[in-house]
Amino acid sequence: MVSPRSWVQYAGAGLLVAMSLLTKYSNVAVVGALLITVVASWSASARPSRADAGKLAILVFCAVTPVAMWFTRSYLLSGDLTGSQQKYQMLGWTLKSLGAIRDHPFFGASALDAFVRDFLHGVVATLWRGEIMWHGMPRALRSVDLFYSISSALFLAFALIRARSARDPAERAAIWTGAATVIFAIGSLAVLSIMFDFGERQTFPSTRSPYFTSGRLIVGTLAPFLTLYVYGLEWGLSKARIPGALVPVVVGVALLVLASQTILAFPVSQSEYNWFSLLQAGEAGSRFP
Numbered sequence: 001m002v003s004p005r006s007w008v009q010y011a012g013a014g015l016l017v018a019m020s021l022l023t024k025y026s027n028v029a030v031v032g033a034l035l036i037t038v039v040a041s042w043s044a045s046a047r048p049s050r051a052d053a054g055k056l057a058i059l060v061f062c063a064v065t066p067v068a069m070w071f072t073r074s075y076l077l078s079g080d081l082t083g084s085q086q087k088y089q090m091l092g093w094t095l096k097s098l099g100a101i102r103d104h105p106f107f108g109a110s111a112l113d114a115f116v117r118d119f120l121h122g123v124v125a126t127l128w129r130g131e132i133m134w135h136g137m138p139r140a141l142r143s144v145d146l147f148y149s150i151s152s153a154l155f156l157a158f159a160l161i162r163a164r165s166a167r168d169p170a171e172r173a174a175i176w177t178g179a180a181t182v183i184f185a186i187g188s189l190a191v192l193s194i195m196f197d198f199g200e201r202q203t204f205p206s207t208r209s210p211y212f213t214s215g216r217l218i219v220g221t222l223a224p225f226l227t228l229y230v231y232g233l234e235w236g237l238s239k240a241r242i243p244g245a246l247v248p249v250v251v252g253v254a255l256l257v258l259a260s261q262t263i264l265a266f267p268v269s270q271s272e273y274n275w276f277s278l279l280q281a282g283e284a285g286s287r288f289p
Contacts, residue, residue, distance in 0.1 A: 010055045014062025020220050022070055025082060026192075027220035029185035031087030034063055036177050037149045061133030080116050092199040104194040104210060119193065119211045121149045123186055127215025127225065128152075130258065136203075144256065151229075151253075156182070175231060185218035 017034050020027045038056055044068035074083035101107075105114035125145040132139040156179070185204070189212040198207050205211055230250060236243050268274060 007055060009058045011062045014059045014064075015066070017063040018066040021067055023225050024217065024220065025084070026185075026188060026217040028188050029181050029183075029218065029221055030064075032184035033177050033181040034059070036180055040173060040177075070142060071256050088196070093196045095195060096197050096201065100197065101194050106190070106194055115190070119190065119213060120186070121145070122211060122213030123189060123215055123218070124149045124152050125215070126213060127218065127222065129261060129264070130216060131214060132268065134268055139267075141260050141263065144260045147256070152225075153260070155229045155232035155236065156225075159228040160232075160234045162231065162235040175228065178228050182228065185221040189213075189217060 014034075017030050021032045038060060041052070041056060058080065071081045075081050077083070078086065080086075096103075105118070108114065121134050125140065128148040129140065129145070160179060163179075164173050166172045166175070168287060173182070188194065193211045196205075196210075198205050198210055200207075206211070230246075233249065234246050237243075
């Protein structure tokens with residue numbers, strides 16, 4: 001007898017997948033994680049029981065149905081499944097033809113440099129620190145951004161190496177699914193980068209820098225990303241024979257993030273036009289009518 005609670009959990013998981021996608025289409029990587037979970041669960045047993053098959057069906061149904069309903073509504077109202085076409089037109093973006101896609105730097109002579117330095121580094125750095133714009137320019141600390149990128153690449157690689165030798169199948173499945181989710185998310189931004197001609201835009205993304213490097217677009221993958229980071233960090237420290245260092249290192253990274261964000265936001269916080277100054281002005285005005 002299958003507990004009703006397990007059915008509710010599968011239904012809730014499916015609804016969370018749908019909500020993630022409908023909240024932000026760039027969270028499409030969560031669909032890849034769903035597919036991996038379903039395929040892995042189905043292939044784990046040559047002949048899954050009726051109860052297991054039913055739970056997987058509930059999972060998929062609850063994930064697909066809300067998205068299908070929303071896409072149908074968008075198509076009936078605007079003739080566009082996602083309802084995003086009007087936004088692209090307003091921004092001056094146009095979809096490239098298949099032939100024009102090859103003009104992107106990802107397919108040029110410096111493809112690897114464009115992908116790693118211009119695209120991947122930007123995505124990872126902004127996933128860590130977000131995007132603070134001041135006087136039309138992004139605020140960043142180059143050395144800290146390099147730490148974000150290098151440490152992320154290193155520890156995520158360590159996580160995959162560790163997962164290969166993990167004895168617990170559930171542990172391996174969780175790590176590989178998390179890694180696939182992060183890869184799908186970054187891949188979706190790469191695909192978006194080559195799909196559009198950004199016209200005469202001078203701001204990000206632009207014809208000169210045709211990359212979607214906003215980590216906020218894939219912030220839905222932050223939990224698996226940080227899980228992989230710490231998982232790989234722990235393995236690296238154990239191989240370096242530094243016992244008991246995990247918590248101090250994690251605290252150190254957190255303090256680095258806090259300090260760098262404080263430095264980046266400090267000029268903004270000092271402006272008389274920010275929200276805090278407006279609040280102070282409003283309080284002063286209420287005291288002296």
